[in-house]
Amino acid sequence: MKQTVAFKKNERNIFFHILTRCNLKCRHCYITPRQHGKEPIPSDTVIRWLRTLFDANKETNVIFLGGEPTLHPELDLCIKEARKIGYRSITVDTNGYLFNDILNKVTPNDVDYFSFSLDGATKTVNDKIRGKGCYKKCTEGIKKAVSKGFRTSLIFTVSKLNIHELENMPLLLKKLRIDRFFIQVIGIRGPSAKKRNTLQLTREEWTGLVPKVAQEAASLGIRVTYPKVFLEKNEPFECAGLVADNFFIFPNGRVYQCPLCEDFAIHSHRFKKDALTPLYGIRERELFQLSIPEGCVMNKILQPGNLRYDEHGAPEYKIACCLLKETVLAHSP
Ligand code: SF4
Numbered sequence: 001m002k003q004t005v006a007f008k009k010n011e012r013n014i015f016f017h018i019l020t021r022c023n024l025k026c027r028h029c030y031i032t033p034r035q036h037g038k039e040p041i042p043s044d045t046v047i048r049w050l051r052t053l054f055d056a057n058k059e060t061n062v063i064f065l066g067g068e069p070t071l072h073p074e075l076d077l078c079i080k081e082a083r084k085i086g087y088r089s090i091t092v093d094t095n096g097y098l099f100n101d102i103l104n105k106v107t108p109n110d111v112d113y114f115s116f117s118l119d120g121a122t123k124t125v126n127d128k129i130r131g132k133g134c135y136k137k138c139t140e141g142i143k144k145a146v147s148k149g150f151r152t153s154l155i156f157t158v159s160k161l162n163i164h165e166l167e168n169m170p171l172l173l174k175k176l177r178i179d180r181f182f183i184q185v186i187g188i189r190g191p192s193a194k195k196r197n198t199l200q201l202t203r204e205e206w207t208g209l210v211p212k213v214a215q216e217a218a219s220l221g222i223r224v225t226y227p228k229v230f231l232e233k234n235e236p237f238e239c240a241g242l243v244a245d246n247f248f249i250f251p252n253g254r255v256y257q258c259p260l261c262e263d264f265a266i267h268s269h270r271f272k273k274d275a276l277t278p279l280y281g282i283r284e285r286e287l288f289q290l291s292i293p294e295g296c297v298m299n300k301i302l303q304p305g306n307l308r309y310d311e312h313g314a315p316e317y318k319i320a321c322c323l324l325k326e327t328v329l330a331h332s333p
């Protein structure tokens with residue numbers, strides 16, 4: 001069964017970029033060390049910020065990200081402390097290289113999911129996007145995590161470069177014993193954004209294939225989540241920046257509420273002496289207030305290639321908030 005997951009009022013999600021360093025150079029990488037800091041956050045600071053960000057009145061979840069978060073030598077301490085603080089779910093997003101012997105330093109009780117990124121069903125396509133040797137390393141990492149009893153997710157970022165392999169993913173996921181599948185749409189942001197603006201998918205490509213592949217994966221017992229992306233004119237549009245509780249944290253202390261704003265110094269909060277401090281002036285929250293017929297205002301600014309207009313100049317559809325997701329629950333065929 002497919003359902004649109006509405007923004008939840010009683011949930012807080014922390015996307016914690018504990019460093020920006022990475023061993024890879026993926027073609028669609030959106031991380032900008034110049035904007036977000038080059039040094040890892042020391043683990044004692046991560047832990048203090050985790051305490052600040054925890055909301056005992058809400059289900060608070062944390063996703064540790066980078067760069068490659070397993071390059072942080074004390075990721076294990078941060079994970080264990082998050083559990084002690086009371087975070088409801090703890091996820092580590094990784095490119096699969098699993099540095100610093102992380103799988104031997106934490107247990108499946110400490111981490112809810114290791115979430116692996118793979119952008120092709122084959123070595124040829126994946127490695128063209130993520131770099132030579134990545135497919136092997138990532139699939140080996142998944143197998144090792146599964147053999148140790150960790151639950152795993154896989155994130156596949158779809159673009160014109162790999163859409164033809166999406167249909168082959170469900171069987172690969174089954175073979176790798178993946179629990180959850182996230183299909184992500186390519187975002188045109190980060191240092192190499194301009195080079196990628198021909199990779200965006202059309203509405204027909206996305207809606208014609210992604211829901212079908214999601215159903216196939218779900219019928220193999222895998223829970224699937226993907227962004228809604230395209231809204232009909234009559235479907236309600238909501239900006240998560242106004243109605244949800246998400247924080248995207250970076251090593252230099254910047255805190256955003258919208259991932260599409262991360263290339264610009266318009267973050268709405270900053271960590272100052274371990275306090276989450278709101279900032280004022282022209283900030284992302286001013287953009288959240290704008291109402292335009294195309295839906296998401298940041299999408300129109302950054303990646304308008306996915307919009308289309310009729311002969312009167314009116315948009316044919318709206319673009320949803322990038323944080324609005326569809327979920328297909330695992331079921332039997
Ligand atoms: S693994 Fe992630 S952080 Fe590293 S280069 Fe690829 S997209 Fe960027």
Ligand code: SF4
Nearest residue numbers: 239241258296321322
């Ligand atoms: S992606 Fe668009 S709709 Fe979503 S939080 Fe950002 S500005 Fe708002």
